[in-house]
Amino acid sequence: MHANFLDPFQSRPSLVHSLDARVKVVLVVAFILTSALTPTGAWPIYVMLIAVIFSAEIVSELGLAFYMKRALLAIPFVLAALPVLFTIPGPSLLSLPFGLQLTQPGLERFISVALKSWISIQAAVLLASTTPFPDILVALRALRLPRLLVAIIGLMWRYLFVMVDETLRLLRARSARSATAANPALRPGGKLTWRARVAGGMAGSLFLRSLERSDRIYNAMLARGYDGEIHSLPVPAVPPSAWAALTFGLLLLAFIIAIGRLIY
Template identity: 35%
Template sequence: MRHDFIDRYSRLESPVHALDPRAKAIALFAVIIACVTTPANVWWPYAIYAALVLIIANASRLPFSYLLTRMLVVAPFVLVVAVCVPFMHGAGPTYDLGVFSVTQGGLLVLWNVAAKALISVSCLILLSSTTEFADLMHGFERLHVPQFFTTVAAFMYRYIFIIIDEAERMKRARDSRNFRGRWLWHIKVIGHMVASLFLRSQERAERVYQAMSARGFDGSFPRWKETHMHAPDWAFMGIITATALAGRLVVLWK
């Protein structure tokens, strides 16, 4: 398996990659919160948020095809909402499309969900693809996220690939023995797979824990480089957050 499939592009070199994780996290979370709370009937704040996302994406030198593929994660939800549009009781004029009709209110719902979901998801993708996982966790720690979470997450990240590989091996072994699970009663096989996956992962955890204790693990990871907020970090955080909040507040004011 390719082991860098999550933060595959997090080691690129670009102005966005070089920023402090805290600055990126706060700025992008601000864009998400501003976007999610913006009412649907005004379109131009969404243009501002989309422009911010595009500028950051462009500066980060991430391939656009990669961003687009990752954004497909919200496609199922948007599709479900789109299928439901004809059944929505919205206000406004009704458009007749032959077999069914849609209301303007229903289309507004679809636009609202699609715009918010896409902008929010692209912010999250930008954050995770421009920051190495360890740096991101360290950044959260500096933002006073309890160390319990960052340490558990670090272990999870370290072992997830090994366990997924293990699961893939079991799946291959199962499939090569002509397993064709198509119905709910085939599930017993999967139950046994999950059980042995759990036992193997626990036994691995015990070995890892003993090895780490033997090497003096005290519950925290030593860092070999310290991050600092410099002028560009403050500038990035300030400009992005202020623009997003401005877009949100002007709507409120009107």
């Protein structure tokens, strides 16, 4: 049982994949910011943003269907925005029972929020699935994240798969013994608090084993000359083509923001 399925990176020989990770991180965040700055109900701007992200997705060679599936993740949260349909005052479009009035500004606000989150999550999926994690780490370092934090996140990623494997094995061992009695009249499952305590025991044992493992890792690091300082190779310069992509991307986003401001 291996948790490699967790790694969202999908290798392809595409232009999006080969773009410098630092540039990609900046562009993705700028894109999400652009979408956040788009006024409510500015539909042409949303169309432009969708066109931009779709284009990037097509060029990444992973297929639009892949992105659409991953983008569904944000759907459950849309529930949180449902009430604005009825609470923002404005001309009523539809009267519902319980005195609820579906208003036009409410509908506009709701659709805008849903569109923003759908557009933004696609950009985040694009980043994670076209950039190997070590490159993202280098990008975080280049963007002046504290070295210590980057080192911790790097080590976390390394052991993430080990820990998830361990957790899956624990869960499997539990379900292998979750059985019914020979007497079919007995109700299986135990009490709720007991089930919770068992899950808690698994969490506790995972925690203790991790603490012991971190001791071994620390010793192995010391054995290779670790002195608490994080040494890393210097980050290579951003190549001119990446600078060009960055400039083009930022100009495009600035243009989209400007149109939004100008028209609305």
